[in-house]
Amino acid sequence: MRVRLRDLAEGLGLSVMAVSKALRDAPDIGVATKARVLAEAAKRGYWPNEAARSLRVKQSGLVGLLLPDLASEEGAMVSGSLAEAAQEAGIALLVGVARSGKEEAEQVRAMMGRGAEAIFFLPRISTEHRSAVLEVVGRAGLPLIFFKRYPADVDGGKGKVSWVVRDMGGAANLVLDHLHDLGHRKVAYLGGHPAARSSAEHLRGMEEGVAARGMVMLGGVQMVGLEAEGGEAEMKKMLGKKERPTAVVCVNDAIAAGASRALLAAGVSVGGEVSVTGVGDGALACYGPVPMTTVCFPSLGRVGFSLWRKVREGKEEMKPEIVKGELVVRESTGKA
Amino acid sequence: MRVRLRDLAEGLGLSVMAVSKALRDAPDIGVATKARVLAEAAKRGYWPNEAARSLRVKQSGLVGLLLPDLASEEGAMVSGSLAEAAQEAGIALLVGVARSGKEEAEQVRAMMGRGAEAIFFLPRISTEHRSAVLEVVGRAGLPLIFFKRYPADVDGGKGKVSWVVRDMGGAANLVLDHLHDLGHRKVAYLGGHPAARSSAEHLRGMEEGVAARGMVMLGGVQMVGLEAEGGEAEMKKMLGKKERPTAVVCVNDAIAAGASRALLAAGVSVGGEVSVTGVGDGALACYGPVPMTTVCFPSLGRVGFSLWRKVREGKEEMKPEIVKGELVVRESTGKA
DNA sequence: CTGTTAGCGCGTTCAA
DNA sequence: TTGAACGCGCTAACAG
Numbered sequence: 041m042r043v044r045l046r047d048l049a050e051g052l053g054l055s056v057m058a059v060s061k062a063l064r065d066a067p068d069i070g071v072a073t074k075a076r077v078l079a080e081a082a083k084r085g086y087w088p089n090e091a092a093r094s095l096r097v098k099q100s101g102l103v104g105l106l107l108p109d110l111a112s113e114e115g116a117m118v119s120g121s122l123a124e125a126a127q128e129a130g131i132a133l134l135v136g137v138a139r140s141g142k143e144e145a146e147q148v149r150a151m152m153g154r155g156a157e158a159i160f161f162l163p164r165i166s167t168e169h170r171s172a173v174l175e176v177v178g179r180a181g182l183p184l185i186f187f188k189r190y191p192a193d194v195d196g197g198k199g200k201v202s203w204v205v206r207d208m209g210g211a212a213n214l215v216l217d218h219l220h221d222l223g224h225r226k227v228a229y230l231g232g233h234p235a236a237r238s239s240a241e242h243l244r245g246m247e248e249g250v251a252a253r254g255m256v257m258l259g260g261v262q263m264v265g266l267e268a269e270g271g272e273a274e275m276k277k278m279l280g281k282k283e284r285p286t287a288v289v290c291v292n293d294a295i296a297a298g299a300s301r302a303l304l305a306a307g308v309s310v311g312g313e314v315s316v317t318g319v320g321d322g323a324l325a326c327y328g329p330v331p332m333t334t335v336c337f338p339s340l341g342r343v344g345f346s347l348w349r350k351v352r353e354g355k356e357e358m359k360p361e362i363v364k365g366e367l368v369v370r371e372s373t374g375k376a
Numbered sequence: 377m378r379v380r381l382r383d384l385a386e387g388l389g390l391s392v393m394a395v396s397k398a399l400r401d402a403p404d405i406g407v408a409t410k411a412r413v414l415a416e417a418a419k420r421g422y423w424p425n426e427a428a429r430s431l432r433v434k435q436s437g438l439v440g441l442l443l444p445d446l447a448s449e450e451g452a453m454v455s456g457s458l459a460e461a462a463q464e465a466g467i468a469l470l471v472g473v474a475r476s477g478k479e480e481a482e483q484v485r486a487m488m489g490r491g492a493e494a495i496f497f498l499p500r501i502s503t504e505h506r507s508a509v510l511e512v513v514g515r516a517g518l519p520l521i522f523f524k525r526y527p528a529d530v531d532g533g534k535g536k537v538s539w540v541v542r543d544m545g546g547a548a549n550l551v552l553d554h555l556h557d558l559g560h561r562k563v564a565y566l567g568g569h570p571a572a573r574s575s576a577e578h579l580r581g582m583e584e585g586v587a588a589r590g591m592v593m594l595g596g597v598q599m600v601g602l603e604a605e606g607g608e609a610e611m612k613k614m615l616g617k618k619e620r621p622t623a624v625v626c627v628n629d630a631i632a633a634g635a636s637r638a639l640l641a642a643g644v645s646v647g648g649e650v651s652v653t654g655v656g657d658g659a660l661a662c663y664g665p666v667p668m669t670t671v672c673f674p675s676l677g678r679v680g681f682s683l684w685r686k687v688r689e690g691k692e693e694m695k696p697e698i699v700k701g702e703l704v705v706r707e708s709t710g711k712a
Numbered sequence: 713c714t715g716t717t718a719g720c721g722c723g724t725t726c727a728a
Numbered sequence: 729t730t731g732a733a734c735g736c737g738c739t740a741a742c743a744g
Contacts, residue, residue: 042516044721055731060723070729085515090489091427091436092721095736100427102490110446111456113659119455120447123473132486135471137459150468153426154438179421180378268663297663323449324663327604327633380737391715396739406713428737431720 043086052080100155104134106147106173107162113322118162118187122341129349145172158183158348165236165266183351183358185344189237202358204344206365208238211335212245214367215317219287220253223376224315228285229260230274230295242291258285271298279306286314286376293318297328300372304329315373331370337363379422388416436491440470442483442509443498449658454498454523458677465685481508494519494684501572501602519687521680525573538694540680542701544574547671548581550703551653555623556589559712560651564621565596566610566631578627594621607634615642622650622712629654633664636708640665651709667706673699
């Protein structure tokens, strides 16, 4: 069925080694022989057995990505950019989804078993303190790169562990600058749970930014989930209160979309009476309830992959990357 | 660094075979020995080298997924459900993105080189006639399962090639039933390019369904792209014409979201004056411009994976799967 | 129940 | 420039 080096060698009356060298474009092989081998290989549809190859050379050319969900926008963005970067570099990508610490450990073991040279990891939102992945991978001495979130028990840069996260504090300040310019002073906040590091960073950015600009923050809400449903529900509650903000800053696009939906349902014009902002610049930002002012970030997957490559080639040490965002102004914000 | 069977064997004063058997839970190994081996393996953090294993047993427990883009909603849905199904079955998933026939062939060769036991393939929208993947994979005699679209030069079910597609004609009829019940008679159509098989199926369902119900189709538009931008632009054009439909049927959610945006921008209430429908039930359907009436389909990845498993275990022959959708009614449709 | 032999497909080493 | 021997880590088949 499958053609081996030996099959080619026998067909050509050569040794296995000669064929191997020809196919790998080794220096010590005759030009004529090489041409014959290449032709035969193409004709018979040969392709190398990577299992055998990596057993021998002890390099697999393979990395693993572990995440809670590929179908979510978050997972899709990270995996998409990582897959592209890997493809361009000729590195294969093994993907595993896991919804619990147990599954994470299993998947990571499977990846290591298959020879993954590094593990890229987008942790679940609730995994902030300890991580089975960190233990398993760390013990093996494999490079481990966290995306977006990372557990508390990790020494960044030390050894082979690092992370690529978004500058959420900076994102808060970009938005506050914009809102301040538009004349907003009273802003409400819809954030994530502060146990999550990136949510905490965003909240810190908000608190400091609001204070520095002489603005006030009305009823900051820290939600456990980060979904549109939550934003919609919280916004509804907020509309019942006496004092209304002129702007609502949200920690992500989904929550902002939910909040916009609630405002529109109550007959409040988004971008007119009340401004709303998100973070992420995903599909909902462009074609959600209202074209959304938000903060756009470069693809973390690409950043993480190129970090690993540099480390692999010895060009750089492992170090955390804090990626800066950019403000994208659309119609969900307007003059106060 | 990495612990091998031999290391465990030496540490325990056993043969490599005994350790191998103990770890694989073979029947012919002593209980006490097994316990000792398991303890030692856990202590030293052993995990098997799958490259060596699959070289020996000639099974990799690995499948490949090839798609044009992981970050798109389409890619995310397919890959997410396939990854979940694979994870549950203990099969590893290799993911490759490719934007051209050349890249597709390269990626597929890499996957086969790594021992992929099957290739799952979500083709680019424009690949409808010939496919390099089909040739490369077909030649190797590997199972090949297309998602959503498949090229013209393929014999479904024959041999090891199959596909999992959505019943788009059925989707059109579900929507038309609903609109007809609401009293709509004049519908406009925003479809995809008819060279794409699923778009053609949807169009056919529309034409037959409209005729069968005594409805009329105003200005059917076949767009080349399937993005929201296109839907928005086409809807704007349509609003300029004298005769207006009471409902706009779209071939997917993105186009429907774009069309809704254009209608709202023109002051037309969606679900009131004009009804709009999509297909897909993705994020834009729930939190797009208007909560959308659409057609929801089961995850194709799961369906495709379980098809392959049954074939692999000899329980079933390869056969195409046409997946039926379900109508989801939201606020974008109302009485005519 | 445990160990020995052999070899999966490939590449490194070194001799011809 | 070419090839023979050997071994990567594992397991099937058999022997003890």
